[in-house]
Amino acid sequence: MAAPKDLRFTKTHEWLRRDGDVVTIGISDHAQNELGDITYVELPEPGDAVSRNEPFGVVESVKAASDVFAPVDGEVVERNESVVEAPDLVNRSPYEQAWLLKIRLNDPDQVDLLMDAPAYDVYAETAKH
Amino acid sequence: MSESQEPNAAALGEGAGEPLRTTPLRDRHAALGARLVPFAGWEMPVQYAGIMAEHRAVRGAAGLFDLGHMGQVEVSGPDALAYLQAVTTNDVAALAPGKAQYSLLPNERGGVIDDVIVYRRPDGDGYMVVVNASNRDKDVAWLLRHRGLRPDLDVAVEDRSDRTGMIAIQGPKAAAIVGRLTEAKLAAIGDFAWAGGSVAGVPAMIARTGYTGEDGFEFYTARDRVGDLWDALLEAGDDDGLMPVGLGARDTLRLEARMPLYGNELADDIGPLEAGLGWAVKLDKGPFVGRDAIAAMKETGPPRRTVGFRCVERGGSPRSHFPVLAGGREIGRVTSGAMSPTLGHNIGLALIEQDAAGVGKPLAIDIRGRPVAAVQVKTPFYKRARPETASGR
Structure with missing residues (x-):
C-alpha cells in the first residue's frame, strides 16, 4: 500500500505523524511486510527519553528480532499497550491501530529531516530485494 | 527497523559471494509470491503467505516443500552395507529392503558431520543417503574420502544430487491428496518406508518420511520432472487447503516435533549423546568412525x-x-x-x-x-x- 500522505518516514522504515509538539510513531507497511508475522513488541515506558536514530525498542517476528529507531529526540508520553498485548496488530494495521509510541518532541525541526510519503514510497520500493 | 539477529547465520554464511544455486522450481516460487533468500548457498523460499499461515496449513491440512537443495548419495555394490556401517552410527544391517532409517555421519572425535536418512532400495540392491543442503559438499567429500580409505571394499559411492529432484508434502491431508494422483498403494508404505511408483505421471520414489512431525511423503524424481509433480500436487490439494511452505515454517515445524537441525542441535563438536540422539547410535554393531569416542562419552556420561x-x-x-x-x-x-x-x-x-x-x-x-x-x-x-x-x- 502507498504510504499515507500525512506521515513522515525514516530510512529505517519507521513512520511519524505530528500533532503539535507530540508525534506518534510506528513502523511502515513495508517494514511489517518484510518482517512477516510479528510475535512480540518491546517498548519503553512513559517518561523514558528516546534519541534520534537510536534504537528504542524491539519488534520480533517468527524469524528474527529487529530494533526500531527513534525518528526524533524526545520523551515518551504514551505507549500503545494494545500492540504489546496483540503484536499481530502491527501486521494488520501498521499505520493506525499499531502505533507504538507518542513522543513529546525536543526539536520540531527534526521532523523536516524525514522523508515525505512519495519519497518513502520510492525508497521502500528500491529497498525490496 | 533493522534486523539484529538472523537465524542459521552459520548456514547462510557459507559460500557467500558465490552465485546462488537454484532448484528447478525457483521461478514457480517467485510466481507464487515467495520471498527468496540465500540459504546455504541456495536461493530458496523462506515464506509465501507467511510463516504462521504455512505452519498451520501443515498442522491442519497439508503443505508442499521444495527440497531441491538437499543432497542424494547413491551407495551400491556388494560391500555397500559394510561401507555404510563404517561411516554411519545407526545399524544399517537392521534396515530391511524398502525401509529408511535416521542416522548420523560421525567424525573421529565423536562429533557429528551431518544427520542423514539412509534408504535401502526396495529390491534390496543398494542404498540412498539423503544429506542436508548446508553440508552437501562436505558430506560428499567425506564419504568419498572414506571410500578411498577402504580399497578392500567393493562399493560405489556416487553423488546424484544434481540429477535428483526432491519435494515433500506433509500434513494430515497429504495421503488423500497424493492418493488422487497415483495408483501406488500408499497405505502399504509405512512410516520410514518407501516404494517406487508414478505420481501424476511422474516416475518417483515415494517415501513416507519428513521433517514436520506430520504424516506425509517425500518424493525423489528426475530433476527435470520435479516441476510437473509440484504443479500437479498444488492443483490436486487446492480444495484441501494445501499451501506451498518455505524454510521459515519448515524450521518451526521441525522444532515443535523436536527434530534436530544441523548447525543448531548438531555440530562437529556436539556428540550424538549430548544431542539426545543416542537412539540412533548402535555401539554394538561393529567398528565405525568415532565409535570409541562416543563409547567413552557413554561410559563417563555426557x-x-x-x-x-x-x-x-x-x-x-x-x-x-x-x-x-x-x-x-x-x-x-x-x-x-x-x-x-x-x-x-x-x-x-x-x-x-x-x-x-x-x-x-x-x-x-x-x-x-x-x-x-x-x-x-x-x-x-x-x-x-x-x-x-x-x-x-
Missing part, C-alpha cells in the same frame, strides 16, 4: 544434555546462541527457539550442563541482556494424534 524448555514470562523469543542461566550463572546456550505457532508460547532447545538438566527444573534465557524465566519440559513439544488403527501398514 557432560552436556539437550533439553526442551518453554518460556513462562513475556520477553521475546529465545534464539540460537542465547545464553541459558541457572543459579545466576551461564550453564549453556539455546540451540533453537521460536514462538511456537501451534502452542502459542515461546519454546526452545538448549544444550546445558548435565547437572542442570531435568524436566520441571527452572532456567532463565538471556534475551537481550534480560533473564526471561523458563521451565524444562518434555519433548517433543508437539505430537500428532495418530489414528487408532494402523490402516494396513
Whole structure:
C-alpha cells in the first residue's frame, strides 16, 4: 500500500505523524511486510527519553528480532499497550491501530529531516530485494 | 527497523559471494509470491503467505516443500552395507529392503558431520543417503574420502544430487491428496518406508518420511520432472487447503516435533549423546568412525544434555546462541527457539550442563541482556494424534 500522505518516514522504515509538539510513531507497511508475522513488541515506558536514530525498542517476528529507531529526540508520553498485548496488530494495521509510541518532541525541526510519503514510497520500493 | 539477529547465520554464511544455486522450481516460487533468500548457498523460499499461515496449513491440512537443495548419495555394490556401517552410527544391517532409517555421519572425535536418512532400495540392491543442503559438499567429500580409505571394499559411492529432484508434502491431508494422483498403494508404505511408483505421471520414489512431525511423503524424481509433480500436487490439494511452505515454517515445524537441525542441535563438536540422539547410535554393531569416542562419552556420561524448555514470562523469543542461566550463572546456550505457532508460547532447545538438566527444573534465557524465566519440559513439544488403527501398514 502507498504510504499515507500525512506521515513522515525514516530510512529505517519507521513512520511519524505530528500533532503539535507530540508525534506518534510506528513502523511502515513495508517494514511489517518484510518482517512477516510479528510475535512480540518491546517498548519503553512513559517518561523514558528516546534519541534520534537510536534504537528504542524491539519488534520480533517468527524469524528474527529487529530494533526500531527513534525518528526524533524526545520523551515518551504514551505507549500503545494494545500492540504489546496483540503484536499481530502491527501486521494488520501498521499505520493506525499499531502505533507504538507518542513522543513529546525536543526539536520540531527534526521532523523536516524525514522523508515525505512519495519519497518513502520510492525508497521502500528500491529497498525490496 | 533493522534486523539484529538472523537465524542459521552459520548456514547462510557459507559460500557467500558465490552465485546462488537454484532448484528447478525457483521461478514457480517467485510466481507464487515467495520471498527468496540465500540459504546455504541456495536461493530458496523462506515464506509465501507467511510463516504462521504455512505452519498451520501443515498442522491442519497439508503443505508442499521444495527440497531441491538437499543432497542424494547413491551407495551400491556388494560391500555397500559394510561401507555404510563404517561411516554411519545407526545399524544399517537392521534396515530391511524398502525401509529408511535416521542416522548420523560421525567424525573421529565423536562429533557429528551431518544427520542423514539412509534408504535401502526396495529390491534390496543398494542404498540412498539423503544429506542436508548446508553440508552437501562436505558430506560428499567425506564419504568419498572414506571410500578411498577402504580399497578392500567393493562399493560405489556416487553423488546424484544434481540429477535428483526432491519435494515433500506433509500434513494430515497429504495421503488423500497424493492418493488422487497415483495408483501406488500408499497405505502399504509405512512410516520410514518407501516404494517406487508414478505420481501424476511422474516416475518417483515415494517415501513416507519428513521433517514436520506430520504424516506425509517425500518424493525423489528426475530433476527435470520435479516441476510437473509440484504443479500437479498444488492443483490436486487446492480444495484441501494445501499451501506451498518455505524454510521459515519448515524450521518451526521441525522444532515443535523436536527434530534436530544441523548447525543448531548438531555440530562437529556436539556428540550424538549430548544431542539426545543416542537412539540412533548402535555401539554394538561393529567398528565405525568415532565409535570409541562416543563409547567413552557413554561410559563417563555426557557432560552436556539437550533439553526442551518453554518460556513462562513475556520477553521475546529465545534464539540460537542465547545464553541459558541457572543459579545466576551461564550453564549453556539455546540451540533453537521460536514462538511456537501451534502452542502459542515461546519454546526452545538448549544444550546445558548435565547437572542442570531435568524436566520441571527452572532456567532463565538471556534475551537481550534480560533473564526471561523458563521451565524444562518434555519433548517433543508437539505430537500428532495418530489414528487408532494402523490402516494396513
